[in-house]
Amino acid sequence: xxxxxxxxxxxxxxxxxxxxETTEARxxxxxxxxxxxTEWLREILALDVVGHEPSIRFRPGGR
Amino acid sequence: MGNTKLCFMTISEASxxxxxxxxxxxxxxxxxxxxxxxxxxxxNSFITLLENExxxxxxxxxxxxxKSGPRGPLHGVPIGLKDLYYTKGIRTTVGSKILTDFxxxxxxAVVEKFSDVGAVLLGxxxxxxxxxxxxSENPHYGPAHNPxxxxxxxxxxxxxxxxxxxxxxxxxxxxxxxxxxxxxxSALCGIVGLKPTYGLVSRYGVYPLCWSLDTVGxxxxxxxxxxxxxxxxxxxxxxxxSSNERAPEDFAQRLGRPIDGLRIGIPNEHYFNVLDGExxxxxxxxxxxxxxxxxxxxxxxxxxxxxxxxxxxxxxLAEAAEVHLEHIRDQxxxxxxxxxxxxxxxxxxxxxxxxxxxRARAAYCEQVDSAxxxxxVLLTPTxxxxxxxxxxxxxxxxxxxxxxxxxxxxxxxPWNLYGGPAISVPCGLTSERxxxxxxxxxxPFEDALLLQVADAYEQASGWEGxx
Numbered sequence: 001x002x003x004x005x006x007x008x009x010x011x012x013x014x015x016x017x018x019x020x021e022t023t024e025a026r027x028x029x030x031x032x033x034x035x036x037x038t039e040w041l042r043e044i045l046a047l048d049v050v051g052h053e054p055s056i057r058f059r060p061g062g063r
Numbered sequence: 064m065g066n067t068k069l070c071f072m073t074i075s076e077a078s079x080x081x082x083x084x085x086x087x088x089x090x091x092x093x094x095x096x097x098x099x100x101x102x103x104x105x106x107n108s109f110i111t112l113l114e115n116e117x118x119x120x121x122x123x124x125x126x127x128x129x130k131s132g133p134r135g136p137l138h139g140v141p142i143g144l145k146d147l148y149y150t151k152g153i154r155t156t157v158g159s160k161i162l163t164d165f166x167x168x169x170x171x172a173v174v175e176k177f178s179d180v181g182a183v184l185l186g187x188x189x190x191x192x193x194x195x196x197x198x199s200e201n202p203h204y205g206p207a208h209n210p211x212x213x214x215x216x217x218x219x220x221x222x223x224x225x226x227x228x229x230x231x232x233x234x235x236x237x238x239x240x241x242x243x244x245x246x247x248x249s250a251l252c253g254i255v256g257l258k259p260t261y262g263l264v265s266r267y268g269v270y271p272l273c274w275s276l277d278t279v280g281x282x283x284x285x286x287x288x289x290x291x292x293x294x295x296x297x298x299x300x301x302x303x304x305s306s307n308e309r310a311p312e313d314f315a316q317r318l319g320r321p322i323d324g325l326r327i328g329i330p331n332e333h334y335f336n337v338l339d340g341e342x343x344x345x346x347x348x349x350x351x352x353x354x355x356x357x358x359x360x361x362x363x364x365x366x367x368x369x370x371x372x373x374x375x376x377x378x379x380l381a382e383a384a385e386v387h388l389e390h391i392r393d394q395x396x397x398x399x400x401x402x403x404x405x406x407x408x409x410x411x412x413x414x415x416x417x418x419x420x421x422r423a424r425a426a427y428c429e430q431v432d433s434a435x436x437x438x439x440v441l442l443t444p445t446x447x448x449x450x451x452x453x454x455x456x457x458x459x460x461x462x463x464x465x466x467x468x469x470x471x472x473x474x475x476x477p478w479n480l481y482g483g484p485a486i487s488v489p490c491g492l493t494s495e496r497x498x499x500x501x502x503x504x505x506x507p508f509e510d511a512l513l514l515q516v517a518d519a520y521e522q523a524s525g526w527e528g529x530x
Contacts, residue, residue: 006411011411014410014411015407015410015411018388018391018392018410019392020391020392020395020407020410029404030404030407030408033404033405033407033408034408034411036376036408037376037377037380037408037409037411037412037416039373040372040373040374040376040377040416040420041377041413041416041419043370043373044370044373044374044377044416044419044420044423045419047367047370047423047426048426049419049422049423049425049426052422052423052425052426052429053422053425054418054421054422054424054425055421055424055425055428
């Protein structure tokens with residue numbers, strides 16, 4: 001499956017949802033970090049998680 | 064006994080002298096304050112020093128001990144806290160400019176527990192801003208400097224906690240560990256640092272970085288001292304959302320027992336492919352020491368170790384960005400720019416990616432459980448390199464040059480994601496005389512077993528710190 005890299009416009013729109021306004025220079029700075037999160041997603045999506053729920057080990061009463 | 068010598072005793076040694084009346088808590092605390100005055104200009108371990116308050120607490124401890132004996136081994140012992148533990152009436156900056164004037168109106172659970180056992184708080188310690196970094200280079204309060212070489216970082220994020228213990232400024236400190244922030248500075252500063260099993264120590268009143276990974280842990284000059292601190296701070300707490308309900312145990316109970324017959328695993332994956340040659344030699348030598356004591360060494364396989372950075376970065380960044388949403392939106396210009404630039408992209412991680420990362424975490428934990436079913440503890444390096452230079456963003460590892468932060472935490476993160484205990488113990492020096500850390504990791508809630516193995520190694524290693 002293809003995953004396109006995030007663009008400056010998409011990053012600006014995503015940040016705006018949280019009330020974070022950005023300049024073009026700031027977007028230039030942030031874009032590599034944002035694209036890194038997309039790389040992590042790609043790696044995680046390739047993992048076999050069938051049969052696994054989000055871990056409950058780390059909740060009170062968990063193991 | 065000379066003042067400096069007092070500062071390099073272990074808690075075990077000092078508490079015996081206090082109990083027998085040979086050492087006064089006032090003398091001990093004053094020696095540490097003198098040591099701080101002498102070394103602090105070069106180290107910058109403290110954000111807030113509590114000189115008068117600590118002497119007053121020492122006087123109270125002295126009177127009580129004279130009258131009715133010590134409450135326990137930490138009574139009258141000078142300790143320090145990373146500056147993210149809430150302390151009533153004492154500012155708690157979390158290493159930030161944003162919270163530079165924040166004064167909590169209550170104590171963290173561990174601060175209450177230290178108070179209950181009569182420990183003396185010397186001050187609040189230097190850290191990476193909001194615990195979001197592995198070097199403790201802090202533009203607001205200045206970098207923490209490594210006592211072994213002040214041009215080098217302490218590691219982080221609990222940098223002041225590491226430098227103060229290594230330099231004899233405090234007998235024990237607390238750090239917090241989300242991706243290695245207790246173990247990294249412990250390794251780079253040549254001390255012992257324990258990340259306990261997740262939930263064993265209450266996080267109530269600890270400023271969060273990432274709720275599902277944050278852990279409170281002791282930093283000391285010996286494994287036994289780490290066990291003594293754990294005895295003081297561990298236990299259930301209804302106010303701590305991740306606090307486990309298990310009854311407290313004696314973490315020193317197994318110390319000194321032989322380790323023959325214990326099985327020690329070395330992971331095939333991840334740990335030895337990007338590593339300084341001197342670190343590898345020291346860690347493999349440590350494995351032979353343990354083998355010589357009767358433990359068996361075997362290889363284990365945990366294929367998903369290589370996926371830990373993607374999984375844990377997704378979880379940590381998403382949670383950390385949520386913690387700081389309002390700070391990012393309203394006070395973004397007050398962050399350390401390097402912290403802000405790494406934190407802000409966390410706001411845009413999709414919910415489905417976060418949940419998938421938590422599912423991947425469960426799959427990873429199952430793999431570690433399988434490996435841990437065949438061995439008692441795992442043995443690895445703590446950090447791939449000795450302490451890097453302050454101000455340099457990249458670090459050389461073998462024939463590669465990598466960003467400093469991810470490199471320092473790449474070997475510690477797997478145990479935050481797993482949730483079991485992990486400890487760093489000094490295991491040698493590089494040719495530049497920089498400490499090397501041996502990391503041992505165990506099954507959840509087998510912290511006492513892990514301390515037993517670490518103590519056995521420590522006793523055999525003949526390690527001498529800076530004293």
